[in-house]
Amino acid sequence: xxxxxxxxxxxxxxxxxxxxxxxxxxxxxxxxxxxxxxxxxxxxxxxxxxxxxxxxxxxxxxxxxxxxxxxxxxxxxxxxxxxxxxxxxxxxxxxxxxxxxxxxxxxxxxxxxxxxxxxxxxxxxxxxxxxxxxxxxxxxxxxxxxxxxxxxxxxxxxxxxxxxxxxxxxxxxxxxxxxxxxxxxxxxxxxxxxxxxxxxxxxxxxxxxxxxxxxxxxxxxxxxxxxxxxxxxxxxxxxxxxxxxxxxxxxxxxxxxxxxxxxxxxxxxxxxxxxxxxxxxxxxxxxxxxxxxxxxxxxxxxxxxxxxxxxxxxxxxxxxxxxxxxxxxxxxxxxxxxxxxxxxxxxxxxxxxxxxxxxxxxxxxxxxxxxxxxxxxxxxxxxxxxxxxxxxxxxxxxxxxxxxxxxx
Numbered sequence: 001x002x003x004x005x006x007x008x009x010x011x012x013x014x015x016x017x018x019x020x021x022x023x024x025x026x027x028x029x030x031x032x033x034x035x036x037x038x039x040x041x042x043x044x045x046x047x048x049x050x051x052x053x054x055x056x057x058x059x060x061x062x063x064x065x066x067x068x069x070x071x072x073x074x075x076x077x078x079x080x081x082x083x084x085x086x087x088x089x090x091x092x093x094x095x096x097x098x099x100x101x102x103x104x105x106x107x108x109x110x111x112x113x114x115x116x117x118x119x120x121x122x123x124x125x126x127x128x129x130x131x132x133x134x135x136x137x138x139x140x141x142x143x144x145x146x147x148x149x150x151x152x153x154x155x156x157x158x159x160x161x162x163x164x165x166x167x168x169x170x171x172x173x174x175x176x177x178x179x180x181x182x183x184x185x186x187x188x189x190x191x192x193x194x195x196x197x198x199x200x201x202x203x204x205x206x207x208x209x210x211x212x213x214x215x216x217x218x219x220x221x222x223x224x225x226x227x228x229x230x231x232x233x234x235x236x237x238x239x240x241x242x243x244x245x246x247x248x249x250x251x252x253x254x255x256x257x258x259x260x261x262x263x264x265x266x267x268x269x270x271x272x273x274x275x276x277x278x279x280x281x282x283x284x285x286x287x288x289x290x291x292x293x294x295x296x297x298x299x300x301x302x303x304x305x306x307x308x309x310x311x312x313x314x315x316x317x318x319x320x321x322x323x324x325x326x327x328x329x330x331x332x333x334x335x336x337x338x339x340x341x342x343x344x345x346x347x348x349x350x351x352x353x354x355x356x357x358x359x360x361x362x363x364x365x366x367x368x369x370x371x372x373x374x375x376x377x378x379x380x381x382x383x384x385x386x387x388x389x390x391x392x393x394x395x396x397x398x399x400x401x402x403x404x405x406x407x408x
Contacts, residue, residue, distance in 0.1 A: 030107040030351055037080040038351055042067055042336055043102040045095060045113035045123070048087035051251035054279060055115055058323030059137060060085045063112045065309075065316055066333035076341045078349055083333075084108065088119050095119035099126040109359050110135065110336030112329055117141035118196035120161075128158040131357035135162045135335055137328035140273065140296070141200045142169040145380040154380065160360045162381040164328040164335070164372065165296040166388065168197070171272055172204025174388045174406040175294045179243055179270060180212040182390075182402065189241035190219040191232060191248075191256070198247030201272045205245050217241040224248070227255045233263045242267050249274035254283025261287035268292055276324050276391055276398065288393045297372050297387050298403045300327040309371040331370035335377075339363045 030040045044063050046056035060083070067081040084105065086098040095114055102108050103126060110133040114120050117139045124144070127134045136144075145161065146154040150169065179185040188209055192198035206216060217239035220232045236244055237260075244260065246253050246269055257269045261284075269291045276293040284291070300306040306327055313322050322329075339362040343355055352358060367376040376384045390401040 030109060030355065038078055039080050039082060039107055040076075040109050040340055040351075041082050041084050041105060041107040042333055043105070043108045043111035043113075044083055044085040045088050045098045045102070045111060045119070046085070046115050047090040048085065050089050052090050052115060052249065054277060054320065055138070055323050055325060056087070057320040058326045059113060059115060059329040061316075061318040061320060062137075062309075062313070062322050062326040062329035063333040064318075065313055066330045066337065068316070069312065070334070070337045075337055076344055079340060079344060079351075081337065081340075082107075088114055088116075090116050090119065092119050092122035096122040096126065099123040103127070103130040103132055108132065109340055109356055110333075110363075112137065112332045112336070114139070115325070116195075116197060117144060117200070120144055121196060124158045124161050128160045131160060131354075131360055133160050133162065133336060133339065133356070133360045133363050135164060135332040135363070137164050137325045137332045138273070138296075139163050140165055140168045140171055141196050142167040142204075143200070145382050156380050158381075159364075162332075162335070162363055162377050164331045164370075164375060164383050164385075165273075165325070166383055166386050168201045168204045168272065170386055170406045171294050171296070171388055172201050172206075173208035173408060174404075175245070175270060175272065175292075175390070176205045176208035176212065176214070177406070178292075178294075178390045178402060179245070180209060180214050183243070183268075185214070185243040187215050187217050187241045187243070189217045189236045189239045189244045191236070191244065191246045192219075192221055193224045193248035193252055194221045195224070195248065197249075197272075197274060200247070201274075202245060202247035205247075209245075222248070222252060222256065224252050227252065229256050229259050232256070233259050233265065236260060237263055237265050244269045246271040246275065250277045250280035250283060254280045254288070257284040257291055258287045270294075273324060278398070281393055281396060281398070286396070289396070291393045292401065293391050293398070294388055295324055295391060296328065297385065298389055299400055300371065302400075303327075303371070303373070305369060305373055306371045327371040331372050331375045334368070334370060335363060335366050335375060338366045338368060342366070 342362040
């Protein structure tokens with residue numbers, strides 16, 4: 001989830017370099033607990049407070065569950081995993097600070113997160129400089145792995161960055177195909193929140209929608225900090241579109257849908273995984289019926305591969321649900337566990353010097369059957385699992401409309 005300029009500033013990068021140099025000599029023994037086991041920390045960065053907290057807390061708890069299962073089953077003999085979760089408040093600046101802090105902790109050998117693509121942009125170079133693996137369960141902007149020219153010239157950006165979620169280069173077109181072919185929508189009005197995720201998603205949708213023969217009735221942007229969308233609603237209503245496609249997240253898209261419907265705009269609002277949360281329906285004040293959202297993968301509850309995860313999560317009695325990215329977060333954390341396992345096994349059961357870099361190398365070869373299906377990474381660090389699902393609001397709840405893969 002989630003084309004803005006890179007926000008990493010030279011001071012932060014310099015700090016990360018310094019911290020990495022200070023911590024590298026201590027990496028051999030990431031940390032020792034009272035029993036003599038080596039402690040390896042999996043960092044988590046996500047919005048743990050604020051409007052996106054339901055998604056962020058699901059990421060945190062799912063990573064915690066992966067660490068718990070790894071410890072209970074002694075997945076890596078001689079290694080105890082713990083989780084260090086930091087709140088980025090969906091802010092690139094906070095994410096940058098968190099990345100520096102995680103680099104400074106010599107026990108951290110991998111990081112799960114972030115949620116937002118704009119936040120990821122501010123973290124990638126810091127982790128790359130420190131040779132620290134980052135596996136996002138939710139970032140979907142294609143440029144994070146394949147570069148800004150990904151449509152014509154794909155190029156791996158950071159060898160330390162991976163993700164278990166598929167990208168908007170697939171999600172946007174998948175949504176466009178469903179809108180045009182399955183719903184027979186021919187005229188779209190496009191709205192985005194001016195952020196990395198939203199702008200990229202809308203662009204991907206627009207390209208495929210017009211390629212199929214659809215037309216764009218108009219486009220506009222919203223200010224995420226101003227929930228009075230009357231000006232945008234007026235323009236959208238006048239455009240006469242038969243579908244409105246929104247690039248952004250549920251704290252804004254819910255109220256937007258509510259205001260559109262109250263103004264007499266009865267066509268469905270459609271968006272991406274940033275909309276797919278029960279809070280979207282709540283914030284739309286019962287005016288979300290018929291609205292649609294795509295999300296990565298298939299519904300976790302329908303997967304045989306996820307049954308144990310669902311049961312284990314319930315048994316752990318976390319205060320918050322695993323939400324949209326729980327399965328992907330568990331798989332992200334488990335991929336780090338497997339990376340550590342490979343590194344330890346290759347060094348006679350002990351963490352080697354330069355363990356961080358070796359974990360990054362191991363991740364490129366990781367392959368296992370995870371909660372969400374096959375978990376492995378391609379040459380760009382992207383997930384090999386390309387499945388997506390369209391959900392529709394029916395009787396006040398998200399229900400599956402269609403699952404499949406994008407055929408370009």
